[in-house]
Amino acid sequence: MRHRYSILFFPLHVIIDFLSLNTAFLSAYWMKFQSLEAVAEAPYASLWWLFNIIWLIEILLLKPYIYPRQLFKSGHLIRQLLLLTFIHMAVIAVCWVAIQGYYYSREQLLVTYILFLSLGAAFRIGGVLFLKEYRARGYNNRRYIIVGYGKLANTIRAFYDAHPEMGFHFCGYFDESTSENARFLQGGYETLLEYTRSNRIDCVYCCMPYMDNERLKSVVENAEILDYQVKILVDFRGFIARSTSVEYHDVLPVLNLSSDLVSDFRVSVFKRAFDIVFALLALILGSPLFLIIAVITRLTSFGPTFYAQERIGKGGKPFKIYKFRSMYVDAEKMGPVLSGGLLDNRITPWGRFMRKTRLDEIPQFYNVLIGDMSVVGPRPERQYFIDQIVEIAPEYRSLLTVKPGITSIGQIKYGYAASIDEMVQRLRYDLLYPKRRSFLFDIWIIAQTLRVMAQGRGK
Template identity: 90%
Template sequence: MRHRYSILFFPLHVIIDFLSLNTAFVGAYWMKFQTLEAVAEAPYASLWWLFNIIWLIEILLLKPYIYPRQLFKSGHLVRQLLLLTFIHVSIIAVCWVAIQGYYYSREQLLVTYILFLTLGVGFRIGGVLFLKEYRARGYNNRRYIIVGYGKLANTIRGFYDAHPEMGFHFCGYFDELTSENSGFLQGGYETLLEYTHTHSIDCVYCCMPYMDNERLKSIADNAEIYDYQVKILVDFRGFLARSTSVEYHDVLPVLNLSPNLLSDLRVSVFKRSFDVIFSLMALGLGMPLFLVMALITRFTSSGPIVYAQERIGQGGKPFKIYKFRSMYVDAEKSGPVLSGGLLDDRITPWGRFMRKTRLDEIPQFYNVLIGDMSVVGPRPERQYFIDQIVEIAPEYHSLLKVKPGITSIGQIKYGYAANIDEMVQRLHYDLLYPKRRSFLFDMWIIAQTLRVMAQGRGK
């Protein structure tokens, strides 16, 4: 085998992350208690072991260190580290509550994760910078050729020329000689295999629009003999969706271009897990505040504490949404009417405060727990208003592909809508979510929501 050092990245990453995790744990303990004498004794010895076991399980299940060169970038590596750390924090938090480990120092836990992230981010950025410089000096390069000359072939070459830090060195085009490619080819099909052997080619890119299956099969059959990788380029630009997947009909691979990202198991399971953990923590830790709010709601105006209303959820399925009542009873006795903003005289004085701070939405964490809603997602509407919105903006239907949420981009950037036109304006913000949905984007929306709540800028 030739210089395939990338196999060393996996054990190196594992070792560095475990060293960082344990260094952070011990360092945080010393910073908190100014001693290391009891760090390996109960109760912290058990917590120390738990930290390592959870991280090991994450590595075994998620396989976070297996990726091609194209993804070896500081941004991707840091995002991956943040995701792993969040999962680790969530599991530790659940275990902490389950065993009632209130004797552990919260400050020590916080400092541990801060130190770990600092070390992890530092090693990743440093490693990427080192590899860029190392490859710029001509080391650790992959030599590649492109079979089939044309626009697609030029595109892949242009990509690697624009990213020398990836370490891919172009060695020539191979194709049948024609008037269009004359002067651009390194050779033809008859000299391709010999060239890969004599020039130690690591990767052969095959452009499907410009070659037939028989030649592709010949190149693939000889890959193991001549020790090179075969990669197929197919030009799907212009209609390849982000949600494209491969289905196998017996041994025949079929490319599915229908949107199915929103039902992707990995995305859905992780988002649902986060929703449940976040909601349990919000309801558990905030219970005293919620009881106070319930009492104030009860005694400041007559009527029920919690208000239930039918909304339309994912896939057009109706469900009951719950909120602390912010309006007087029978506010809609004449039929569905949108709120006229905080100056609406149907809103109680206490209701205005709850709406400005978004506290009236808190009971919806119950909706999240039972699966009707998510923490982050487009706000659900009533069918009466959806029918009117669709007449102006048919694209509203795309929001029904995702689970509605307690908070959304539209809620942050726009707030409550007083009429259909304002609902359509808010829709333009919410339409961004299905396209950009990710863990980091959800965290950004939650952070912005907390800022709005703290500043009382809800409208």
């Protein structure tokens, strides 16, 4: 039998959780009453049985111990434990009120749950650490092959190579042999099924860009006979939407890559209202400071106070972005050039101070007010640089689905970019924003920006 020990994980998990629950209940009872003599008698015997019955029902209904190896992580397991415990507490509370069991000790109940969470979390963390080490040493591994050779195939292999604790052992690529890929292949389609059977392969990854439906059908039809899993890889990088969903047209599954319009509408309306209020407050309350900055900018170097430049906004729409001028006049007379950081000799001495404290970005609150920008969002770039970025990182296009912002995760974590490569590195941070966009996340980014400004850590 394959993975004869893996089948023990489920009953072992169930047994340990029941032991933890009962140990916590009895320990809390002893801590409260300094004795265990009456715990098996009324009224606590009924409560003890109820604790176990409710936990058993949760296991049967929610099936909390069935998950793929990719989710066998401490954080996921502890969040799941917290959810199960919260449901358990809620049901116990309802039963308590229904039977008017006010004679039960609240302290004993509270301590029971604290001990149970502590024991459950300790078991899960210990189990994850043990399995990571056990699998990293080569035990309890799943053998897998990849059908179809290309970038996508290399990506999934690199993922498992970087995470040996998941216990996936690579056994080879299979594809139609060509002069370009022959040296990388374990075999072709004609040897695939025999290799899978003789080498007891557990999982076959099929890369859809590199294999046709007939060959995929053959792999799927033999999966049950040869006892392996089939997983299909489709390359959605660069265009997958924030709220992907599966729709069924009769029996035909359709992947919907469009974002959730209702959710987006609510977020956009609330975010726009916040932007207007925040921008108005910033412009009104900060007007004395802005006037001082404007005067210093004008007096410390020849040229206008403000600087306007075309940037690309939401949906690829160009707009004029406004800043306090931090460079000498005609700094880009030879064409578009990225800033070389604070040591760039095109930046004025006062401009270096403004960039370190991000004061040069303040006029963009006007852009926020007229709707070109948001307070928080990925930084807008010029079309000249976007064209170069997209060649390296096509996923940049997803940032054009939201309004650009005055500040962003990339601005906090990375700062100003001095080259295309640095812009791509900063992009890695900003790509998090469309997926995690929320009011609380915006507040966190604004707070971090104020900290960077106060510390003068902008670059």
